[in-house]
Each structure stands twice: as C-alpha cells, then as structure tokens.
Amino acid sequence: MRKIQIIFWREFSAYFETTLAYTFVAIFAALTNAFTFYVGNFFTRGQADLQVFFQYHPWIYLILVPAIAMRLWAEERKSGSIEMLMTLPITSSHAILGKFLAAWAFITVALTITFPIWLTVNYLGDPDNGVILASYFGSVLMAGAFLAIGSFVSALTKNQVIAFITTSGICFLFIMSSHPLVLEFVRVWAPDFIVSSIESVSFLRHFRQITQGLITLPTLIFYVSLITFFLFANKLVIDQKKAE
Amino acid sequence: MAELIKISMLAKKFGEILAVSEISLSVKKGEVLGFLGPNGAGKSTTMKMITGFLEPDRGSVTICGVPMVSRPMEAKSKIGYLPEGAPAYSDMTPLSFLRFISDIRGFKGGQRAAKVKQASQKAGLCGVLNQKIETLSKGYKRRVGIAQAILHDPDVLILDEPTDGLDPNQKHQIRELITEMASDKAIIVSTHILEEVEAVCTRAVIIDRGRIVADGTAEDLVRYLPYNTTVTLRVVQDKAIAFKKSLYEFDGIIDLEETEQPNGLVRLRALLKPGSSTAGDIAALVRDEPSVVDEFLVERAKLDNVFRQITTSDNSN
Numbered sequence A: 001m002r003k004i005q006i007i008f009w010r011e012f013s014a015y016f017e018t019t020l021a022y023t024f025v026a027i028f029a030a031l032t033n034a035f036t037f038y039v040g041n042f043f044t045r046g047q048a049d050l051q052v053f054f055q056y057h058p059w060i061y062l063i064l065v066p067a068i069a070m071r072l073w074a075e076e077r078k079s080g081s082i083e084m085l086m087t088l089p090i091t092s093s094h095a096i097l098g099k100f101l102a103a104w105a106f107i108t109v110a111l112t113i114t115f116p117i118w119l120t121v122n123y124l125g126d127p128d129n130g131v132i133l134a135s136y137f138g139s140v141l142m143a144g145a146f147l148a149i150g151s152f153v154s155a156l157t158k159n160q161v162i163a164f165i166t167t168s169g170i171c172f173l174f175i176m177s178s179h180p181l182v183l184e185f186v187r188v189w190a191p192d193f194i195v196s197s198i199e200s201v202s203f204l205r206h207f208r209q210i211t212q213g214l215i216t217l218p219t220l221i222f223y224v225s226l227i228t229f230f231l232f233a234n235k236l237v238i239d240q241k242k243a244e
Numbered sequence B: 001m002a003e004l005i006k007i008s009m010l011a012k013k014f015g016e017i018l019a020v021s022e023i024s025l026s027v028k029k030g031e032v033l034g035f036l037g038p039n040g041a042g043k044s045t046t047m048k049m050i051t052g053f054l055e056p057d058r059g060s061v062t063i064c065g066v067p068m069v070s071r072p073m074e075a076k077s078k079i080g081y082l083p084e085g086a087p088a089y090s091d092m093t094p095l096s097f098l099r100f101i102s103d104i105r106g107f108k109g110g111q112r113a114a115k116v117k118q119a120s121q122k123a124g125l126c127g128v129l130n131q132k133i134e135t136l137s138k139g140y141k142r143r144v145g146i147a148q149a150i151l152h153d154p155d156v157l158i159l160d161e162p163t164d165g166l167d168p169n170q171k172h173q174i175r176e177l178i179t180e181m182a183s184d185k186a187i188i189v190s191t192h193i194l195e196e197v198e199a200v201c202t203r204a205v206i207i208d209r210g211r212i213v214a215d216g217t218a219e220d221l222v223r224y225l226p227y228n229t230t231v232t233l234r235v236v237q238d239k240a241i242a243f244k245k246s247l248y249e250f251d252g253i254i255d256l257e258e259t260e261q262p263n264g265l266v267r268l269r270a271l272l273k274p275g276s277s278t279a280g281d282i283a284a285l286v287r288d289e290p291s292v293v294d295e296f297l298v299e300r301a302k303l304d305n306v307f308r309q310i311t312t313s314d315n316s317n
Helices: A002-017 A021-037 A052-056 A057-069 A071-079 A081-086 A091-111 A115-123 A131-154 A158-176 A181-185 A192-200 A204-209 A219-241 B041-048 B072-076 B094-104 B110-122 B138-150 B168-184 B194-200 B216-224 B235-249 B279-286 B303-317
Strands: B003-012 B017-028 B032-036 B057-063 B079-082 B156-160 B184-189 B201-210 B211-216 B229-235 B253-261 B265-272 B293-300
Touching: A002 A021, A002 B303, A021 A052, A021 A057, A021 A091, A052 A057, A052 A131, A052 A204, A057 A071, A057 A091, A057 A158, A057 A204, A071 A081, A071 A091, A071 A131, A071 A158, A071 A219, A071 B017, A071 B303, A081 A091, A091 A131, A091 A219, A091 B003, A115 A131, A115 B032, A115 B235, A115 B303, A131 A158, A131 A204, A158 A181, A181 A192, B003 B041, B003 B184, B017 B041, B017 B057, B017 B184, B017 B211, B032 B041, B032 B168, B032 B194, B032 B211, B032 B303, B041 B057, B041 B156, B041 B184, B057 B072, B079 B216, B094 B110, B094 B138, B110 B138, B138 B168, B168 B184, B168 B194, B168 B253, B194 B229, B194 B303, B201 B303, B211 B216, B211 B303, B216 B303, B229 B235, B229 B279, B235 B253, B279 B293
Parallel strands: B032 B184, B032 B201, B079 B156, B156 B184
Antiparallel strands: B003 B017, B003 B057, B201 B211, B229 B265, B229 B293, B253 B265
C-alpha cells in the first residue's frame, strides 16, 4: 500500500512539474464551457440543471483522457526508465495502480475546477444538487474507465501517438456501442443476446442514467469491472513485454 | 567468503534467437567482476536477469542467498542497478528523484535525508541537485543513475556500462568510486573498454554469443593467448630484411608481424612465448646495431588481444 502511495505521489506531482497540468486544465475548462454555453445553449434552455454540461463529457474525454493515458507506460518504455522502475523492490501491480490512480486523481482535479458552473446554476435557480453530485461521480467513473483502457494500450507500445489514437478509437467504440450505427451493423449477423450485450457496454447509456440521478448497481459494476479488467490486462502486458 | 551473486545455467531466448545460453557464475564479497563481450553478446540480457527485470527461461539467480524468481522483492532490495544509458525521470531534479528512490527503498525522515545526501556526495552531484535531469550533461545523468544505485548501500551492485560516453576525467572518477566501494560488496561491471577491466576489476569473464568463453583475472585471461609479451621495433627499411633474419633465429618468437611505415621505416612486432628470455636477446641485438633501430618497445600482452582472439576465432567457425 505504501509503495502504491509513493508511486502515486511521484506521478501526481510530475503533472505539475511541467506545463502539462496547466494546459490540460485550461483546455478542459475551455471545452466544457464552450460545449455547455454555445453548443448546449445553457442559458436559453431556461432550466436550472447541468444536463448540458455533463452531456458532452464523454466527447471531451474522448480527446483529453487518451492524452493523459498515452504517456503512462509508453514514455517509460521509450526512455528505458521502466527498467529502473521495475528493478526497484516493487511489483508491477504497485506501479500500475500508482500510475493509474495518480492520473485519475489528476483528471478529478481538473473536473473539480469546473465548480463555478455549479455555483452559477445554484445562483440562477434551484437545481437538484443530488443529481449534480451523482453526475460528477458518474463523470469521474467514466474518466476512470477511459483511463484504464488508455493505460493498457499505452503499455502495448513505445509510441505515444499510437497509444493516443488507439485509445481514442477503442473509447469511441465504447461510447457508440448503443448507437444504431453500431447496433444495426451487428444485428444483421449476430444473435440478439450479442446485440444486447454490445448495447449494454455503452458508456453513453450508463452515463446518461447517472446524469439523470440514477446510480444503479449494474452501472457501478459495469465501470468497476471494466477498470479492473483493463488494469489486469495492463499487468499482464507489463509483465510480459516490459523488456521489449 | 560469501557468494553474494550466484547464477546457474541461466538461459533466455527472444523468439528464435538464443540471447543467453547456460551462463553460470558467482561473485564473492569484495570481488569486482568485469563483464566483457562484443555488442549483442548477451551481457545486458544477463544483467537484466540478475536484477529481476527479465525472467529467465531456465536457470536461477540467487542474490545474498535469496532466489530472485520466487522472492523478487527481497532479492531486488539487496541490489543496486545502473541500467544501460542510466535512464531516469527527466522532468525531475536529482534531489526529487533520489528522494523518490529512497522512499521506495523504505527510508524515512532523517534517515532518508542522510541517504540522499550521502549518495549525491559520493556520486558528485551536489552542485546540480536542483536542476532538472533533462538539462544535465551526459556525465551528470550517469552520476544520477549511479547515485540511485548506491543510495541504499546495497550488497550487490550491477553497473551496465557505467563509463560509456564519458570524458576521461569522468571515467576516472567513476572507476575510483567503484574501487572505493569494492571491499564490502559484490560488483558486476559490464564494459567494452578493456583498460577499465585492468583498472577496476579483480576478475573478468568474456561473453560471446550468450556463453562464457573465458573467466579469470586479467593475468589468467592473458594465458588464453599463445604469447604473453610483444616487442615492437621500428627499423630502417633497407636493413629490415637482414634484421628480420636475425630475429627469426630466436626460438622464443611465435610470430613476426610487419607493417610499412612512412619515412622509409618498417615496424616489426614480435610475439613472444611465455617464459622465454627472448626480449633480452632482442635488446642485445638492438644494442649491437643502434643505427638500424629507431624505436624499441616491450609490452605485456593486453586484454584487447585476448578479447579479439577469443571472440573472433569463434565467429569464424
């Protein structure tokens, strides 16, 4: 536990050693606001809620989370520092969890910096703050799922650009899997249970439920098992391929 | 004396390529073992298996009696390792990097500060502790790697090409540091600078195509050669043939190499059998004909010759 903590703090502070943290937070804030106010017509809707704010989070994460995740392992492998790291008295699980949690915490920090919009909506009207809190929670969970996929992909390559594009691609499929575009394509040849299981892994569907204030057990299980699965795959990849 | 590093029948394949095949060796406390070999011979792969970065396909690694494969955490805590190229987190400063390492190594509070200070002093980092590692010169980056490896005063030290790419002064400092630490540790140093082996190592192994082809002290290794002394002479060209003839009369000479030199001189290099008194005989010959010989040089056979002999004769098979 202590080793995870040490790696967590090294990684977390590394974000602030460079301009990465500030760039990320600035772009994140700019994008969420642009989507909320211009694309989502926050003011003209005349409703005191943050539906439009959260609605675009999957799409913002599609770009920004892979950008954070791509360096997690690809950079270590490219620079060779993985050899230094993995010959220290730690296990690969310590390193994977420390890095993942640091990146997740960093994204959570970026997300909390959007709190003025929550103040604004409370000033303008009388929103259901329970729903807003649930939505923030759902947004963090979804970011974690994106990040676990990204961490896994990053371990597969030394090239950060490849890691970025592949992660974005996989996450796009997860977002879109309840969309008719995907489902119609599958329905032609696959039996119903496959179609419905593809539909059920949709980030969009699970996230939409949460932003309506519904945190259900299946949704929690979905995100937690997705994160666990990809982190476990990440461990297998690191154990097998770290030296290549 | 205690064997701090013991590896036996170590083997590793990458796909179809056999990188290391059945390497066995042990290093005792107080020994500095030089790892020699051409590029791609399996030196780094062997070191990666000793330090637990790579899992061997077969064979075992034991560090201070602790098996690496079954108890990696304990074994790794006894090793200090400088990987090839001394990789570190370039966006950190040496100070924050060494603090991170000492945290992982389990030091706390005052002990942590003391360890970081000690390691950075030994490695000569004190002037640059607060500069980002990416802005440091190659020599300093290497020192950061060394400081990281010696921070916990490990019993076993594995250094992969610690002086590669450094200037002569830096090389000298690092060799001094290794010699200084040698008495209470078992150290493996890989290198392809052979003078380094003579300078710091108590013993050397030569690895070629994944196998140990020679093992011993620098003096032992020289015995792999059929000769142990060379005499180099520069003679005036017109007298060279007659001079060579008189050299051939000494039966201690195994071989005579000849190269043309500018300015009408010929360089002759005689390889002498161990235990012969031929060097003295040649000296007497030179004394008799001082106008013929322009230069006279007696040398002991060098590791370079051993290295070339062993690793190239194998390749031609």
